[in-house]
Amino acid sequence: MAKISDNELNAVTRRIVTVYNHFLLPIGSGSNSGLTRGSIGLCNASMDDSYHRIHGEVASHEVEWKTACDEYGKEFTDIIYEKAIGEGIAKITINRPERRNAFRPQTIKELIRAFNDARDDSSIGVIILTGKGTKAFCSGGDQALRKADGYADFENFGRLNVLDLQVQIRRLPKPVIAMVAGYAVGGGHVLHMLCCSCSFHLWMVVLMLHACAFVALIRIIWLDMPQVGSFDAGYGSSIMSRLVGPKKAREMWFLARFYTASEAEKMGLVNAVVPLEKLEQETIKWCREILRNSPTAIRVLKAALNAVDDGHAGLQEVGGNATLIFYGTEEGNEGKTAYVERRRPNFSKFSRRP
Numbered sequence: 133m134a135k136i137s138d139n140e141l142n143a144v145t146r147r148i149v150t151v152y153n154h155f156l157l158p159i160g161s162g163s164n165s166g167l168t169r170g171s172i173g174l175c176n177a178s179m180d181d182s183y184h185r186i187h188g189e190v191a192s193h194e195v196e197w198k199t200a201c202d203e204y205g206k207e208f209t210d211i212i213y214e215k216a217i218g219e220g221i222a223k224i225t226i227n228r229p230e231r232r233n234a235f236r237p238q239t240i241k242e243l244i245r246a247f248n249d250a251r252d253d254s255s256i257g258v259i260i261l262t263g264k265g266t267k268a269f270c271s272g273g274d275q276a277l278r279k280a281d282g283y284a285d286f287e288n289f290g291r292l293n294v295l296d297l298q299v300q301i302r303r304l305p306k307p308v309i310a311m312v313a314g315y316a317v318g319g320g321h322v323l324h325m326l327c328c329s330c331s332f333h334l335w336m337v338v339l340m341l342h343a344c345a346f347v348a349l350i351r352i353i354w355l356d357m358p359q360v361g362s363f364d365a366g367y368g369s370s371i372m373s374r375l376v377g378p379k380k381a382r383e384m385w386f387l388a389r390f391y392t393a394s395e396a397e398k399m400g401l402v403n404a405v406v407p408l409e410k411l412e413q414e415t416i417k418w419c420r421e422i423l424r425n426s427p428t429a430i431r432v433l434k435a436a437l438n439a440v441d442d443g444h445a446g447l448q449e450v451g452g453n454a455t456l457i458f459y460g461t462e463e464g465n466e467g468k469t470a471y472v473e474r475r476r477p478n479f480s481k482f483s484r485r486p
């Protein structure tokens with residue numbers, strides 16, 4: 133009997149996967165399942181192509197996390213900041229589960245420090261934002277600390293410093309993925325929406341065939357701000373409207389209802405819904421997929437995806453990226469070198485491209 137070589141065996145395996153994707157996967161993966169093929173890493177494209185042969189599968193081993201501190205070596209109380217050993221992933225966890233991960237000014241200050249460090253660390257390519265435990269991603273501002281002038285903890289004045297964090301997440305030139313298990317309420321919901329506009333995020337709980345019935349019982353997104361006498365008329369409104377459309381945004385804000393994970397996915401508010409036990413695994417897979425791609429392409433794309441909405445600030449960011457790339461060229465360098473050498477720059481050798 134002829135022996136099958138390894139190459140032939142791989143080809144057979146690829147064929148089986150292709151058949152599975154094309155013919156078997158559609159069975160039971162209807163629109164109500166809350167699961168897209170992308171969610172579990174299978175796609176419509178045939179796996180028997182040069183792309184898949186060259187790039188192979190995304191690694192699936194477990195991540196080893198190491199606690200990190202900020203750029204000044206300071207530690208944290210309200211958050212946990214970790215980096216994956218040997219991989220470009222940082223994870224920032226809001227650590228106030230007893231308050232459903234509500235944030236106080238101190239929490240926001242720590243989040244800003246951790247995001248700053250992850251931005252400046254050139255070994256980091258993608259950042260996960262999450263909440264401790266499985267009950268809540270974040271329940272918004274800590275209402276017990278709300279004063280007439282904003283939220284106050286250790287200082288005698290109030291503030292809304294979450295607004296600074298929102299801008300930071302949007303501007304940070306690396307993707308931020310919100311890994312959401314449980315409630316995302318008020319200012320917590322706005323945070324995950326920003327991650328969405330930056331890249332994508334995963335949502336809590338359940339998928340596949342049982343998703344519908346189960347998710348229907350779970351209340352997750354809640355824009356309760358009008359109920360607690362608050363509102364976010366900034367990103368909380370404009371980005372919401374961009375993501376779900378102006379009609380749905382009005383409904384969400386005026387009625388202040390709860391929405392489930394699967395409803396959120398249908399509205400385009402979340403990118404994927406996965407079972408709770410697979411949440412981190414799937415998030416890491418998305419991170420690894422991002423990390424396989426060109427960091428500069430990702431950086432420019434993130435800026436570009438925000439640019440139209442961000443007006444001058446958006447243009448400034450895309451323009452800054454152009455300058456950054458130009459500095460690395462011979463043509464850009466010629467100008468600087470000529471200045472330093474006290475001579476006229478010679479740009480005649482550079483092509484004037486069509």
Ligand SMILES: CC(C)(COP(=O)(O)OP(=O)(O)OC[C@H]1O[C@@H](n2cnc3c(N)ncnc32)[C@H](O)[C@@H]1OP(=O)(O)O)[C@@H](O)C(=O)NCCC(=O)NCCSC(=O)c1cc(O)c2ccccc2c1O
Pocket residue numbers: 230231232234267268271272273274275276292293294295315317318319320356357360362363364365
């Ligand atoms: C999120 C919940 C629906 C979860 O309900 P559940 O029954 O699971 O849990 P409990 O309600 O029993 O909560 C356990 C425990 O946590 C405390 N807690 C929860 N959330 C908060 C919170 N946001 N602030 C303070 N404390 C909180 C709760 O009191 C319990 O403590 P015990 O001591 O009793 O055990 C439910 O918890 C809930 O509805 N939470 C409140 C959600 C909320 O009102 N969020 C604030 C919206 S406003 C906001 O976030 C906001 C912030 C900003 O910085 C802004 C800036 C600029 C513009 C607007 C802003 C803004 O609107």
